[in-house]
Amino acid sequence: MRVVHSAEVAAQPVEEEGARNTTVRWLISRPEGAPNFAMRLFELAPGGCTPLHEHPWEHEVFVLDGRADVVQDSGPTPIAPGDAVLMLPGERHQFRNTANAPARMLCMIPLPEEA
Amino acid sequence: MRVVHSAEVAAQPVEEEGARNTTVRWLISRPEGAPNFAMRLFELAPGGCTPLHEHPWEHEVFVLDGRADVVQDSGPTPIAPGDAVLMLPGERHQFRNTANAPARMLCMIPLPEEA
Numbered sequence: 001m002r003v004v005h006s007a008e009v010a011a012q013p014v015e016e017e018g019a020r021n022t023t024v025r026w027l028i029s030r031p032e033g034a035p036n037f038a039m040r041l042f043e044l045a046p047g048g049c050t051p052l053h054e055h056p057w058e059h060e061v062f063v064l065d066g067r068a069d070v071v072q073d074s075g076p077t078p079i080a081p082g083d084a085v086l087m088l089p090g091e092r093h094q095f096r097n098t099a100n101a102p103a104r105m106l107c108m109i110p111l112p113e114e115a
Numbered sequence: 116m117r118v119v120h121s122a123e124v125a126a127q128p129v130e131e132e133g134a135r136n137t138t139v140r141w142l143i144s145r146p147e148g149a150p151n152f153a154m155r156l157f158e159l160a161p162g163g164c165t166p167l168h169e170h171p172w173e174h175e176v177f178v179l180d181g182r183a184d185v186v187q188d189s190g191p192t193p194i195a196p197g198d199a200v201l202m203l204p205g206e207r208h209q210f211r212n213t214a215n216a217p218a219r220m221l222c223m224i225p226l227p228e229e230a
Contacts, residue, residue, distance in 0.1 A: 002201045027199035036225045084142035086117045110151045
């Protein structure tokens with residue numbers, strides 16, 4: 001077993017093009033021994049967003065704090081604490097903080113097969 | 116994309132032998148279209164616990180509220196909100212609420228291969 005408190009994990013800026021004022025903490029991933037999927041904690045400062053992008057793997061997101069929109073080609077969907085979001089592989093999406101406080105969410109993704 | 120609020124998902128009693136005063140909400144799983152892993156929300160009432168058991172898949176847990184112990188053969192480890200726990204396949208474990216308020220935690224597990 002491995003236990004880590006979120007605050008002990010370094011917050012790295014999300015530097016993909018289109019991201020703004022957003023950090024990610026990799027809480028559980030391959031280096032910790034995760035066999036199948038990773039747990040990350042995203043924090044979007046006010047005005048922050050993740051890139052508008054798509055990829056061939058799913059997201060499973062749980063909103064912890066704050067208010068945000070999930071932006072898709074069909075428009076924005078507001079999300080709030082306690083919401084669980086399944087973003088399917090290939091769906092174009094962006095998360096945008098819509099409030100004046102940080103928005104925090106867990107985001108789980110499958111790990112790629114080991115080489 | 117699929118968004119569901121935790122409170123809209125039915126809380127089912129955990130009925131495995133050894134479980135007490137504990138419910139589970141399956142927030143995201145195969146029926147919602149999850150390809151690889153499931154997101155469940157456990158709530159342990161005061162005095163509640165999950166079974167002391169082991170299984171050949173991992174847990175990835177994030178503590179939302181309350182105070183609990185993870186009990187293993189080596190003894191108890193206290194966990195609190197913001198903690199991320201990786202329980203490896205085959206590790207014997209039990210979660211026990213140690214306070215007078217509910218303990219809530221997300222628990223992600225890999226989905227079995229489809230038949």
